[in-house]
Amino acid sequence: MKDIMRLCFSLGAVCLIGTAGLVLVNKITLGPREAAAKATLMEGLKIVLPPETTKIALETKEDAEEKDKVIVMDDVKLYRGYDSNGDELGIACEASAVGFSGPIQTLVGINNDGEILCVLVAAHNETPGLGTLVTDRKAQKSIWGGNEDSDGLPPNPFLDAFTGSKASAPKNVDAISGATQSGNGVKNAVAKACHAYNAYKSAN
Amino acid sequence: MSVLKEFTKGIWKENPVLVLMLGMCPTLAVSTSAKNALGMGIATTFVLAGSNVVISWVRKFIPSNVRIPCYIVVIAVFVTIVEMLMGAYAPAELNKTLGIYIPLIVVNCIVLGRAEAFASKNGAFASMLDGLGMGLGFTLALMALGGVREFLSAGTLFEYVVVPGWPDFLLFKLPAGAFIVLATFLAIMNYRRIRKAEREGTSYTPPEMDCSHCHICK
Structure with missing residues (x-):
């Protein structure tokens, strides 16, 4: 005892x-x-919003000016991007959905025409090499040279497939072998973001 | 045993992946490319050395009957603290490159295995060396595996194209490829040992067939 x-x-x-x-x-x-x-997150917002964006509405305080506030629809956050004249250029939606291991925080940039500009995964816990096939953007380099044009946003076939489709009907992107669950997480996050964007647009 | 031996034994003679068969789960999952393998290896080496030192410090205060749960708690706390510190103070680029591997290490059996087999019986400095050596051996084995898999699946090494126009060979990117490459590696290791034993006129038993290297049930 x-x-x-x-x-x-x-x-x-x-x-x-x-x-x-x-x-x-x-x-x-x-x-x-x-x-x-x-x-x-800031870095991600700058990437997904149109390149002319100079100001992003980031205020979360209640008493902030309406124009500068982050819009919250359910659990999706909408950040509006403005150009130097103060005109709205587009909206970046931050949505999370569960992937293979935990939530995948996804940013979706949508322009004024309701077209998806760019999808970016800001934070995730997916398995490196498998789940990251659908979350990470990385440039293809060669030991034989020809790496000069790798300055822009590195490609990711899965994330880039959303680009150009309408937020009212986001494209159904094919899954990638080895990253099915993670891909579903990203897809659900994009669908949530588009849903929130549509709800916001129809309310205004 | 000399100090140098504590360090070098993990690299080849007692390689955690190829000889001790420890940490198979991350070995199979994270060896998709040489870069992933390197990241996982560095993160593991750091955690292994650190947790070995911590275990070595607390080993005298922990009753032997409850040592395993205590080690698990100590290791999990250590890894979580490292994760939080990295998230807070490491440069964003480093956190992005190495941070994703840290959660995979929390219940890694190399860490627990070395805590039980070595750190619980030796001083802090020797334990640290053991951790560093084992970590280095783990990194090298993982990189060899990752390099072969990456090259066969995409014709690249460290994400650099080596053979332009290599067809996408998906098998080696998926878990089945990991099993095939790992099994080939182990077969080569065993073949070398059997040949060596034959030359010396003795017979060879693969070390993983007995459990003499593990002290958990003793």
């Missing part, structure tokens, strides 16, 4: 100390982690 108590105490102590350590580190790193995630 005494032995069992000792074992329980040891295991409990290890768990408690571990939890305390995690809580502490979580508290310390929460601010910087959120800042890093926001920086990644």
Whole structure:
């Protein structure tokens, strides 16, 4: 009996100390982690919105000006992009859907004609080499040279297949072998984003 | 055993993938390309060395009956802390390249295996060297596997085209290809050992057929 108590105490102590350590580190790193995630999101928004965009509506405070506010439809966030004259150029929708391992945070840029400009995965936990086939954009390089024109956004056949289709009826993109679940996650996220965009447009 | 031996044994003689058969799950999943293999290897080496040191420090306070659950807690806490610190302070590019591998390591059996077989019996410095050596061996084995699979599936190495116009050979990108390449590697390793044993006039038993390298049930 005494032995069992000792074992329980040891295991409990290890768990408690571990939890305390995690809580502490979580508290310390929460601010910087959120800042890093926001920086990644900003970078993504700039990519998916039309290139002429100079200002993005990012305010989440209630008392901010209507024009500068992020629109929230269900759990999708809509960021409006404006040019230097203050005219709306398009909307970037941030939507998440569950892939193979956890949510896939997807950004969908839609222009004023309701056409999908670009789809980008901002954050995910998919398996490298398999799930990432449908989430990561990477440039094809060659050891034989000819890598000069790799400055633009690197291609991804799966994500690029959405480009050009209408938000009212997003294209049904074929799955990729090895990344079926992850691909479904991206597709669901794009569908959610388009649904929110359509709801917003029909309300305004 | 000398200090250098602790480090070098993981690279060839006790290679975690090809000899100890540890960490098969990430080996099969993440060896789709040489670059993925390198990323996974670096992340694992770091975590392995770190967790070995931590386990070596706490080994005297943990009763042997509950050591395995305690090690799992310690390793999971260590990996989660590394993940949070990387998300907060590592440059975005590094976090994007290595960060995605960290969650895969939390329950990696190489980490638990080395904690049990080595770090729980040795000092912090030797444990760190063991972790680094095992990590390096894991990285090299994974890169060899990843390189072969990437080359056969797409004609590329480290995402650079080596043979232009190579037909897409999907089999090697998918899990079946991982099994085929890994089995070939293990067959070559065993063939070398059998030849060596024959030359020395002894017989050879593959080490993975017994469990002498593992101390969990002792």
